[in-house]
Amino acid sequence: MKSLKAQGSILSNTQQQIDILEQGTNQNNSSKQLLFTEKLEALEHYPLKPTQLEIFQINVGKMCNQVCQHCHVDAGPDRKEIMTVETMQQCLDVLKANASFKTVDLTGGAPEMNPHFRWFIEEIKKLNKHIIVRCNLTIILANKKYHDLPDFFKQHRVEVVSSLPFYSKDRTDRQRGTGVFGDSIKALQLLNRVGYGVEGSNLLLNLVYNPAGAFLPASQTTLEKEYKEALQKEFNIVFNNLYTITNMPISRYLDYLLRTGNYEKYMDKLITAFNPSAALNVMCRNTLSIGWDGFMYDCDFNQMLDLKVAVSQEHISQFNAADLLNRSIILNQHCYGCTAGSGSSCGGAVA
Amino acid sequence: MENHYYNAEDLGKFGNIGEFQKPLADKFFAWYGEVFGESSLTAKEKSLIALAVAHAVQCPYCIDAYSSDAFEKGYSEAQMMEAVHVAAAIKGGAALVHGVQMMNKVKEIAM
Numbered sequence: 458m459k460s461l462k463a464q465g466s467i468l469s470n471t472q473q474q475i476d477i478l479e480q481g482t483n484q485n486n487s488s489k490q491l492l493f494t495e496k497l498e499a500l501e502h503y504p505l506k507p508t509q510l511e512i513f514q515i516n517v518g519k520m521c522n523q524v525c526q527h528c529h530v531d532a533g534p535d536r537k538e539i540m541t542v543e544t545m546q547q548c549l550d551v552l553k554a555n556a557s558f559k560t561v562d563l564t565g566g567a568p569e570m571n572p573h574f575r576w577f578i579e580e581i582k583k584l585n586k587h588i589i590v591r592c593n594l595t596i597i598l599a600n601k602k603y604h605d606l607p608d609f610f611k612q613h614r615v616e617v618v619s620s621l622p623f624y625s626k627d628r629t630d631r632q633r634g635t636g637v638f639g640d641s642i643k644a645l646q647l648l649n650r651v652g653y654g655v656e657g658s659n660l661l662l663n664l665v666y667n668p669a670g671a672f673l674p675a676s677q678t679t680l681e682k683e684y685k686e687a688l689q690k691e692f693n694i695v696f697n698n699l700y701t702i703t704n705m706p707i708s709r710y711l712d713y714l715l716r717t718g719n720y721e722k723y724m725d726k727l728i729t730a731f732n733p734s735a736a737l738n739v740m741c742r743n744t745l746s747i748g749w750d751g752f753m754y755d756c757d758f759n760q761m762l763d764l765k766v767a768v769s770q771e772h773i774s775q776f777n778a779a780d781l782l783n784r785s786i787i788l789n790q791h792c793y794g795c796t797a798g799s800g801s802s803c804g805g806a807v808a
Numbered sequence: 809m810e811n812h813y814y815n816a817e818d819l820g821k822f823g824n825i826g827e828f829q830k831p832l833a834d835k836f837f838a839w840y841g842e843v844f845g846e847s848s849l850t851a852k853e854k855s856l857i858a859l860a861v862a863h864a865v866q867c868p869y870c871i872d873a874y875s876s877d878a879f880e881k882g883y884s885e886a887q888m889m890e891a892v893h894v895a896a897a898i899k900g901g902a903a904l905v906h907g908v909q910m911m912n913k914v915k916e917i918a919m
Contacts, residue, residue, distance in 0.1 A: 623882070625884065628884075668880065670879070672879065673880065674880075675852075675880050675881045679851065679852065680882070683882065729820075
C-alpha cells in the first residue's frame with residue numbers, strides 16, 4: 458500500500474479534506490451537521506483558548522516503515538519529509554528558553570527513522586524535560602541499527618507510547634499490515650526485557666488502542682483490563698496504561714470512511730457522542746505541535762490539515778509565548794473526534 | 809408516513825418515544841441503562857447476549873445496534889456468528905422439541 462500522496466489521491470490536498478469536513482459528501486444529512494464551533498459557543502468556550510504551553514509535540518517526519526490504514530499523517534516509506542538538524546536546534550532553543558514546556562512528545566512517521574533522532578533525544582534530555590517517543594514497535598525489528606532502541610530509550614528514561622490496535626493478530630494486522638502483530642509482540646517483549654512496563658522500574662510503557670473500523674473506542678478502563686489479561690496470559694507481556702484514541706476523520710482514515718460509505722454515519726456518531734466535559738479537556742489547550750518543517754500548529758491533526766496556529770509568526774524560529782498563549786485555537790468538524798464519548802487525546806480518554 | 813415498516817434512521821429516534829408518554833419512557837431507559845451496565849456480568853458479555861437475543865426476536869434495530877456494539881467491544885466476527893448460531897439453535901431446538909408433543913398426540917390417536 459502506498460501513501461495517498463504517492464497514489465496522487467485528491468485527499469493528499471488538504472483543502473479537499475477541509476471541504477469534505479465542512480460540506481460533507483452531498484449525501485444524506487451532511488448539510489444538517491451542527492458546526493463544532495456552535496457546540497463550543499453553547500458551552501461559552503468559543504473561541505477556544507489555550508490554558509498553558511506545557512506539551513511540546515514534535516513531528517520529526519512523515520517517513521515510516523509501516524503504512525497503516527487509519528494513519529492521519531499519511532506516513533509511509535515513500536514519504537521523505539523529515540525534520541532537519543537546523544529545525545531541531547530551533548526547537549531546542551525554544552525548549553531551553555521556556556520552562557513551561559515540561560514534556561516533549563516525539564512523533565512521526567516513525568520518529569526513529571530521522572537520522573538525527575538520537576542526537577535530538579540526547580539534547581532534549583540535557584534540558585531536563587520529560588520525553589515521550591511514539592514508537593510503532595515494529596521499527597525496533599525493522600533493521601539491525603534499531604535493535605538497541607530499547608536500551609537507548611532506557612538510558613534516557615524515555616516514556617514509550619506504542620500503538621497496538623488490539624490484543625489479537627487479526628484486528629491489528631487488518632489496520633497496520635500483515636505481520637505487524639507478531640513483530641509488535643516481539644518488540645514489546647524486548648522492551649519488557651530491559652524493564653519497560655515492569656512494576657518498580659519507572660520505565661513507562663503505554664499502549665494505544667485505535668478502533669479497527671468505523672466506530673468509537675469502547676471503555677478505556679475495560680479495554681485496559683482485557684489487554685493486560687490477554688497479553689500477560691498469551692505472551693507474558695506487561696505494560697503500564699492503555700490509551701484509547703478515537704480515529705480522526707482526516708487523511709487516510711477519511712479515505713477509508715469515504716471508500717466504505719461510512720463517512721456520514723461516522724460523523725453522526727461523533728456528533729451524537731459530543732461530551733462537554735471532554736470538550737473542556739481537549740489536548741490542544743496545553744499542547745503546541747511542531748511540523749517537520751518547523752511550522753507550529755494547535756495539534757498533530759491540524760498539522761496534517763495544514764491549519765497553522767492563528768498568530769502572525771507561525772514558525773518555531775519566530776516563537777512568541779505571549780502570542781501563542783493568547784491565540785484562538787483553530788477548529789473544524791474533525792475536532793468532534795476529540796470530544797466524542799470519553800474524549801480522545803494523545804494521552805487517551807479525557808473525560 | 810413512510811411506505812415501509814422499517815427505516816434504519818428510526819433507530820436514532822428511539823429516544824423520542826417519550827414524546828407520547830414520558831414517565832414510562834424515562835423508566836424504561838433508566839432500567840435499560842442499568843441492565844447493560846457493568847455488574848455481575850460485564851457490559852461486554854451482556855452485549856453478546858443482546859446480539860443473540862436480537863436475532864432470536866429478529867429485531868432489525870437491535871441487530872444493527874448490537875452488531876456494532878459487540879464488534880466495538882472487541883468480539884471477533886467468528887465469536888459473533890457463534891452467538892447467532894446459539895440463538896438459531898435455541899430457536900430451531902424450540903421448534904423441534906415440540907415434535908415430542910406431536911409424537912405424543914399421534915401416539916394417542918393412532919391404532
